[in-house]
Amino acid sequence: MAKYTAMAYKSADEMIFGTAKYPVKYGRNFEVGGGFVYPELVPHPRPGSEETKKSLMREYERMVNDALERAVTLGFPGLQIELEHIWQMTKNPDWGGDIAGQTRKLQEDWYKKYGIKSAIRATIADNRKPDQENIRNCRSLELALKTFESSAANGADNLSMESVGGKEISDYAIVRQDIRGVLFGIGVLGSRDMEFMWKKIVEIANKYKVTPGGDTNCAQANVAMFMAGGLLDKSVPHTFAAVTRAVGAARTLTAYEMGAKGPTKDCGYENPIIKAITGIPVAQEGKTCACAHADLQGNLIASVCDLWSNEAVEYHDMFGGTTPAVFTEILGYDVALMNTAIAMGKAKDLQALLINSDKYRDPHSFVVAPENAYQVGKAIVDNNTDYYSRAKAAAIKAAQLILADEKMLLSNFEREVLQKVLRDLESFPASEKDFIEQCTSIYKKVIPGFNLANYGL
Amino acid sequence: MADLSSVFVRYDLKKEAGEKTVAVSKDELLQKVMTAVVDGDEDNIVDIVNQALKVHDPLVVIREGLVKAMNEVSRLWDEGIYYLPQTIISSDAMMAGLDVCEKKMGHSMEKKGIVITHTAEGDIHDLGQQIVNALLRANGFEVIDLGKDVPVDDVINAIKQYKPAMVTGTALMTTTMTAFNKIANRLKREGIELPFVCGGGAVSLEYVTSFDLGIWGKEAQQAPPMATDAVSGLSWEHMRDKYNG
Structure with missing residues (x-):
């Protein structure tokens, strides 16, 4: 496995939305990162529709059609649909495969009729339970791999995943403000699991001549970010969550070292760091994912995106149509603005507006702002001797950046948390x-079911 | 550089919490126990409790040290001085101290009541459940933890076996929370009535109150007072009125 030891860009200033060093082409005349931003619509079925394959397929048929129709109605040049698997679609590989096939048929129909460019991302559910089973040899893994195959065989253009390795440790650590556990669960174990999973995913993608897309630290860094919540929440300190994001970037990078080509997964808020290192196109979600959750970087996170997404919107009627149609419209006009800026030579101006809207709103937005994301990425590649070293370097850099910028205002408590995190990081072996060895000794005692063999150790 | 100070308001800085205060005991050893719990000093709590046990009866250490300290932790969290991690670490320390006391007594403390917790079938996101477990245990309840991705039948069988005062279910996705309705319907059909508190991720008030027994849990810290109400005999209807009304 070739590890990244240099940055794809000479500086953060080179990074811009719509353009990636290594664009990806697939689907129906669809190119990501080739100088144009496209919307990626993620529809989610209503509760109850998952009861049978027939009812779920009908739900997806309606959702995808509604999105494509609205895109054509409003003159959008292209649209990617993400089939983000609910449990039942991966548990039953034929369900996931047939829904991908149905979606492809619909996209082809609209492409033949109107020429709208399109593509499908299939994100297979990772239902493995690291503290309860052998995650390298279990039924959930077997089903996931079968569903990757059925999806690729039937029409998915891009295979992605939200892998969960190390979650048994990171869940324990995040709610205890334990940076050691974050570094171990995400930076070390999560990366090792991704190495295992992405070898298999890339093999399947190559077999079916589709694109191995990407992963996200949704199961870990997003847990920290969502628990940190808004400005008044007191669940997880925001500075702790921001450092966790940097660790998550070191982990997510593994997918691309194993051969994933992007675009990355939308909920990977670490993606600006990934783009800076790899030069592959990235998907992001921000203000347009308010249907699924709130975040504090609604504009900023679009600053280097190549796909612009809504995370997930459940199928319902609204005054303006169904939710997939409405969110396609919102996403489509957002990217139209970005593409207009590109065409008029104003992309850097728009990017500056997006960044400055949110950079100092929260430490999390601060860390993923392109100039800081670049520095965190640089810390990763400069220390890419092993998973631990690069994750620790990312965490230290993120903490140092937050503490060093006077404009990044922090409460006394948040500052003390960050200073302790930095002291802890610098004290580790x-x-x-x-x-x-140190972590194994600690976490074996407190996390029942923790099994090093799950990570090839 | 443009003045961007009016673009957003950092309300968190305006609301910054005051200093924490530690619960006070006249007894030096019990004070040390309380301080260790409030500070979440898991490394030293065992030694500190053992020192206290040289002088005090285990029940005194539990009631006047550990429990009072956790009450203080709850106050600090309620007032926004503590974040969740401080509360969880304090809970860990309290449980470690309780374990020492129970070993000295030769039996477990009588629990306030039994609560069964689970995460819905098809859902591996059990962090919310883990937080609920920690808070319930620290508040003196016996928790039967069924874990994550739990089939409906397993939940029903556990309820029949353990006869809990309350059962909880957590789910991240709307397409896994549908198991809750099935559990509630099965219980009703079999003539079992108990408060079934459901929460997490996309689980909504509207959904949970659409079926009998269901009570929507907005936040994990509601679990101990809800369990207290359930143990005291409050019906699911009254609990729904109280928490979801």
Whole structure:
């Protein structure tokens, strides 16, 4: 496995929405990162529709058609649809495969009729339970791999996943403000699991000549970010969540080292860091995912995106049509503005507006702002000797950046948390081997079911 | 550089919490126990409790040290001085101290009541459930933790076996929370009535109150007072009125 030891861009200033160093082409005349931003619509079925394959397929048929129709109605040049699997679509590989096939047929029909460019991302559900089973040899893994195959065989253009390796440790650590556990669960174990999973995913993608897309630290860094919540929430400190994001970037990078080509998954808020390192196109979600959750970087996170997404919107009627239609419209006009800026030579101006809207709203938005994302990425590639070293370097850099910028205002409590995180990080063992031994001793005692063999250790 | 100060308002800084205060005991050893719990000092709580046990009866250490300290932690969280991690770490320390006391007594403390917790079938996101477990245990309840991705039949069988005062279900996705309705219907059909508190992710008030037994849990910290109400005999209808009304 070739590890990244240099940045794809000379500086953060080179990074812009719509253009990636290594664009990806697939689907129906669809190119991501080739100088144009496209919307990626993620529809979610209503509760109850998952009861039978027939009812779920009908639900997806309506949702996809509504989105494509609205895109054509409003003159949008292209649209990617993400089939983000609910549990039942991966548990039953034929369901996931047939829904991908149905979606492809619909996209082809609209393409033949109107020429609208389109593509399908299939995101297979990772239902493995690291603290309860052998995640390298279990039924959930077997079903996931079968569903990757059925999706690729039937029409998915891009295979993606939200893998969960190390979650048993990170869940424990995030609610205890334990940066050691975050570094171990996400930075070390999560990366090792991704190496295992993405070898298999890339093999399947190559077999069916589709694109291995990407992963996201949704199961871990997003847990920290969502628990940190809004400005008044007191669940997880925002500075702690921001450092967790940097660790998540070191982990998510593994997919691309294993051969994933992007575009990355939309809910990977670490993606600006990934783009800076790899130069692959990235999907992002921001203000347009308010249907699924709130975040504090609604504009900023679009600043280097190549696909612009809504995370997930459940199928319902609204005054303006069904939710997939309405959110296609919102996404489509957002990217129209970005593409207009590109065409008029104003992309950097618009990017500056997006960044400055949110950069100092929260430490999390601060860390993923392109100039800081670039520095965190640089810390990763400069220390890419092993998973531990690069994740620790990312965390230290993120903490240092937040503490060093006077405009990034922090409460006394948040500042103390960050200072303690930095002290802890600097006190950890120098070698990965020693760190793993230390963590194994600690977490074996407190996390029932924790099994090093799940991570090839 | 443009003045961007009016673009957003950092309400969190305006609302910054005051200093924490630690619960006070006249007894030096019990004070140490309380301070260790409030500070979440899991490394030293066992030694500190053992020192206190040289002088005090285990029940005194539990009631006057551990429990009072957790009450203080709850206050600090309620007032926004503590974040969730401080509360969880304090709970860990309290449970470690309680374990020492129970070993000295030779039996477990009588629990306030039994609560069964689970995460819905098809859902592996059980962090919310883990938080609920920690808070319930720290508040003196026996928790039967069924874990994540739990089939409906397993929940029903556990309820029949353990006869809990309350059952909880957590789910992240709308397409897994539909198991809650099935559980409630099965219980009703079999003549079992108990408060069934459901929460997490996309689980909504509207959904949970659409079926009998269901009570919507907005936040994990509601679990201990809800369990207290359930143990005291409050019906699911009254609990729904109280928490979801």
